[in-house]
Amino acid sequence: MTEKALPESVYKLFARTGHDVRGPAGVVAGALDELERALGGEATARNAAFFTMARRGVRRLLRLADRYTAASELAREVDAPVQAMDLEALVRQAVSEASFVYGRRQVTVALDLAPLRGFAHAPSMTAALADALMLALRAARSRVAVELAAHGDQARVVLTSDADTATVEELFHAALSPESDPLDEGALPVRVIDGVLKAHAGxxxxxxxxxxxxxxxxxxxKEADHKAAGR
Known part of the structure; x- marks a missing residue:
């Protein structure tokens, strides 16, 4: 069961913010699709870079909405409604999303993913994985390695940045300390990552x-281990 660490009013604020960001961002995303179809052919090719830039900005807003929504759902204090799924596909989806939104030209992302089936709540785990990769990309000099494998009876995802920096480690410590400001935007990704994994008994x-x-x-x-940890 997820430990409730923040006031209910904060979770409601997260939920409202996620909704308020997602609505307009979705409208812009739809308008971009319509505009691209209207231009068509050669005009679209000439402006491909601008469409990519605009879509990346919209996806960044939608990722922020996903983060606030995931944070608000941690208030429910119930086990995440996990389902059996292909965890390799889940990780690939999160990596693809985060790479498009937060990718850096000088940083490559290398995947080493074992075929693995397990249980997860796809929306929240995707948000947690994407935020973890965002932090890894920010810390990297030129490469981030993403590994997925079974470790005993656990699914383990390791994101390795080729940089010896205290930034990410210190961010985790600061964000999860009792003195942390719950509305600190810098701390929110770590709160989401930590909260989602706790909701998965991880x-x-x-x-x-x-x-x-x-x-x-x-x-x-195993689904039984999720339920056992929630009791």
Missing amino acids: TARAERTGAETRITLEWPL
């Missing part, structure tokens, strides 16, 4: 290892 941590920075997410592969 854990999230950031640490420096040698010349690298790692973010590790782990949660049970």
Whole structure:
């Protein structure tokens, strides 16, 4: 069961903000699609870079809405409604989304994903994975490695940045401390990552290892372990 750490009014604010951001961003996304179809052919090719830029901005807004929605749902204090799924596909989707929105030209993302089935609540876990990759990309010099594998009876995702930086580790510590400002936008991604993993009876941590920075997410592969942890 998720530990409720913030006042109910804060969770309601998160829910309202997510809704208020998602509505207009969705309208803009639809308008971009219609505009691209109206221009068509050569005009679309000439303006492809502008459409990509605009779509990336819209997706960034929608990612922010997803983050606020995920944060608001942590107030329910119930087990995440997990379903059996292809975890490899889930990770690929989160990586694709985060790479499009937060990617950096000088940073490559390398995948090492084992075929793996398990249980997860897809919307919230996708949000947590995307935010974890966002933090890893920000810390990286030139490369982020994303690994998925079974570790005993746990699914384990490790995001490794090729940079020995204290930034991510310190952000996790500061965001999860009792003194943290619940409305601090910088702390919100870590709160979402930590809260979603706890709702899945799992854990999230950031640490420096040698010349690298790692973010590790782990949660049970079996549905029974999710339920047992919630009791």
